[in-house]
Amino acid sequence: MRKTHDDARALIAELARDSMTVAVGGFGLCGVPFDLVEALRDTGVRDLTVVSNNMGVDGMGLGILLENRQVSRVIASYVGENREFARQYLEGEVAVEFTPQGTLAERLRAGGAGIPAFYTPTGAGTVVAEGKRTEVFDGRECVLEHGIVADLALVHAHVGDVDGNLVYRRTARNFNPGCAAAGRVTVAEVERLVELGGIDPDQVMTPGVLVDHVVVAAERVKPIEKRTTRDAAVAGGGEGR
Incomplete structure (x- = not known):
């Protein structure tokens, strides 16, 4: 059965509801399912518990859910670079359960493996x-x-096939496999969609049995959380050219 969908917004509108727990892959702005997060924002659902390593940055990724006042509780390892997240936490507008990063990864893995x-x-x-x-x-x-089981998991992968088998690219792998496994319903956005057999079985990082729906991610310039550059003269050891 093909698991692919053409319209991410219509799919998430069908799946989302108030007061659900949503596990979202990504680390900072790397490997974040931007399309799916934007689709979740557009549903207008409220009182969400979000499980993620962090909440992105202001105006990007999960930060848009905070700005839209859709989140009531966060399970994360740190506040990160999101000023609005910090403000809401300090002013008591959102509850935060801080969890050590490795423990958070293990809680997701345990939930996905059926370990309570x-x-x-x-x-x-x-x-x-x-x-x-x-x-x-x-x-x-x-x-x-305790292990974490989410009502809905949103993940981003580099390559996916029509049956939901996923391959992540380098550090974008981060929390995506754990979130995919921990979701009762898992939606994956993929940069490249291939037919069944288009992925070497030995390269599969998340098996399709864990993924319920697949959408193709929109092309976009990938944001960089912190851009660090060097002066050309310093980098070249002489005068810049």
């Missing part, structure tokens, strides 16, 4: 452990963390 909870030494003895069950294993205090 696990113990980790990360965060033991810190505010991360407050209100959580702890146990000692081999002399190390460990914190009980």
Whole structure:
């Protein structure tokens, strides 16, 4: 069964609802499913819990959901470069559950694997452990963390086939595989769509069994969160040309 759709906005409008938990791939602005996030914004759904490494930057990626007041809770590893996110958090407009980055990745992996909870030494003895069950294993205090299962997962891949098998490109892989696995319903936007058999099975990073819907991403200039350049004279070791 082909899982492809021509209209991302129509698809997300059909799937989205108020008060759902949405897991979104990406790290900063790398590997973010921009089309799907914009489609989610356009639905106008409210009271969302967003699970993502961070919330993008002002005016881009998940930042547009914050600006549209669609998010009530965030599970993330850091506030990052989003000033509006920081403002809403500090003023109590959005609840934030800070989770160590590795723990967040493992919570998504566990949720996708059907593991309800696990113990980790990360965060033991810190505010991360407050209100959580702890146990000692081999002399190390460990914190009980729960797996994450999202109502909807939105991910971005470099290549996908009509059955939902996905290949990510370099660091854009980041949190996308974990989010894809953790979603009850997973939607993938892909830069290049191929027919079944167009991806070497050994290269598949997310198998199609985990993906419910596939859309082709619109062509766009990929944004850079922080652009760092060097003066030509310094880079060349002499006068700039």
